[in-house]
Amino acid sequence: MRVRIPLLFACVGVLALDAQAQDPQLSQFYAAPLYLNPALTGNTYQDRIGLNYRQQWPGIGPGFQTYMVNYDHRSEPIHSGIGAYIMRDQAGSYALSFTQAALSYSYEARINRRKAIRAGLRLGYTMRSYDPSHLLFADQVIRDNAPTSVEPTMLQDVSYFDASGGLMYFTEQFWCGISMNHLNQPQETFFLDGDAKLPVRTSVDVGYRFAVDGKTFKRSQTTMTFATHYKAQGKWDQLDFGAYIDHKQIMWGMWYRGLPALKAYQPGYPNDDSVILMAGYETEYQLKLVYSYDVTVSKMTMKTGGAHEVSLIYEWPRKGKNRKYRAVPCPKF
8 A cells, every 4th residue: 555645635635735655566566676676677587578557446536557567688698687667657536647767777796606696776767747627725615616726836747867776685595685766865846946855765575485395496396485575765664575386387375565563653553454365377488477456454445446466477588498597586476
């Protein structure tokens, strides 16, 4: 869940106040590696293209919709990965939108044959806008529904450059990474003389993968992965933790999102969000389809309609066809 003003007043709240909204969020964070951590750019056999779509809270109006397309390439000779993505997020009835195009680069330093560190950098350009045609301010109501507001002049769209960086340590079965987003804290206010710097978003993810079919890890056809993903931005933070199983071409798993035992915004209002159910299938041509559904467990209840998310990922060349490409154990669906 993104901690924002209720949908009916989303645009008014963001425009009338110098609010600092949270970034778009994906439940299938490993299916969007370039967005999760630029150090994961190129953590594939050679080339990868991905499509992501998320519809959140369809039960209360248009809710939130997020689209993303990404591509990355692994260059083994120079130990590097390069990639790019375009993401668009639209919220509420007044089309408060976020569009970002970004380029990323990563470099892999091998500690030994089984351990490595990856560092990454991402540079993006972001555009935010809204539809002002249906906005109604308090001063208009007070003045018998006046056609215009006396609020300070506002821009209809803003844009800015954005810089992010990340690190990832991994072995054949374990990984941990951290990324820092909005390092330059860009200005995103819609007021001409306003001040609303985008706070740094910190993301930490840790995972461990192991065989569950009695075979060695390298020969196993059934593995389980435990993983956690912690996010913090401004006064907001959240934790995803859970597990998923890969069995040949099928995968399924379950996650929990929230911090109920560690943080409550006020007495009687715990930080619960959702339980995430996930399933996926990979064809013999390395085309993978993953679907997940967020079951709302907060006080907003299932009247929100939860959230649907779909990812489509294609990698090439085929696994094992070229021995010069090392196996890449970093997290991915």
